[in-house]
Amino acid sequence: MKKTSNKIVLIGAGAVGTSFMYSAINQGIASDYVLIDAFPQAAEGNALDLADTIAVLPNPFTSIKAGDYSDCADADVIVITAGLPQKEGETRLDMVAANAVIMKTIALEVKKSGFKGISIIASNPVDVLTLIYQEVTGFDQHKVIGSGTTLDSSRLRRLLAEKLSVGPESVDAFLAGEHGDSSVAVWSHASVMGQPISKYIADKKITQAELDKIRDEAVNMAYKIISLKRATFYGIGVCLTRIVKAVLRNERATLMVGAKLNGEYGNKDLFTGVPAIIGENGWSSIIEWDLNDFEQAQFNKSCETLSTSITKAREAIK
Structure with missing residues (x-):
């Protein structure tokens, strides 16, 4: 039962x-x-x-x-x-x-x-x-x-949906890597109801520069909220609930969580935001997208940034 x-x-x-x-x-x-x-x-x-x-x-x-x-x-x-x-x-x-x-x-x-x-x-x-x-x-x-980039990706979806005049639930868009300033917008795997974002924005006459601005706004959203009310908590609270629900109900849902890389995306020995399958036993596997050269370079840079901070953290707890 x-x-x-x-x-x-x-x-x-x-x-x-x-x-x-x-x-x-x-x-x-x-x-x-x-x-x-x-x-x-x-x-x-x-x-x-x-x-x-x-x-x-x-x-x-x-x-x-x-x-x-x-x-x-x-x-x-x-x-x-x-x-x-x-x-x-x-x-x-x-x-x-x-x-x-x-x-x-x-x-x-x-x-x-x-x-x-x-x-x-x-x-x-x-x-x-x-x-x-x-x-x-x-x-x-x-x-x-x-929690990875679950919140970051939620912000990106909302902002992109507003720009495209569609509901956020119709948008698949993701920030990967660090939950922070170096996170990477994976535009090569973004879509609106299955239509690649590159095709959708061409029809809407939206430029890549405008997409990049949306990425920056999503990444900097925490700073904006903190300046206005000192802290962010509602968004991450709901995102944590989503992750916990996937675990307790064994949903096998794919979420942008912090999973440990063991060679995936060319990096290892760190946790960072990637698409992973979540169920009753935690994360079972990481889905590896084919990133374009720019995205891979940015992802590598994000992992390098984290590695530097990991060294600082290990030093602090010795």
Whole structure:
């Protein structure tokens, strides 16, 4: 019989974590939720606040509470959003040393708990910290998933849809590589209802320069939001819910997550945003697109940028 009851543990009850939790309970993806935070009162307060929804939700959950790392032992999924937030004028990679230390502490506690499920990381810089978590825990790489460029690609789809005057659900467009400034727009595999984007924009008399501007706007969206309201959290909260749902429901969905490269796309030994198949055992495989020469060069450059930050992170946690 298919399992219908699931337990999710959230580590980091800040704005991103609670936005994920609010999205998850509204979509009814699990029955039991636990919040863990370095400040226990924050976890308890958010758990009580979220519990107030149970009487009116169309898909009510069974329980939600503040807990500790012992609650990870029987969890199906752990979502980690803990870490110092990105400040105005700061890149995600600027945060690497301090947040690597925090991630190491979390990883050791999760490992000690006996957790056997799927770990999903959203703490920034997410590509680097996903690798640090996987290396510290020693968990199977397929059971560790970074949020990757799920959010970045969602932004790209929205902005492109607005430009083309179509619904975002009709647009397939992707940012790959770093969740950050060096991410790559894979225009060679973008389409509108199956029609290649190159053909679609030719009919609409839209130039490549205009596409490149949309890419830049998507990549810089976080900076814009942070300057306006200090933090981004709703978009990533929903994207995390999408990934977790694919795991809990064994959807075998293809999402732009942070998966570990082992030679795919000519790179290895790092997690970064690529199309991967997501199901109950984590990510099962990476889909390798044929990138054009420009896209491959940009992807390689993005991986080089991450490798430099990985070195800094490893130094910080020695």
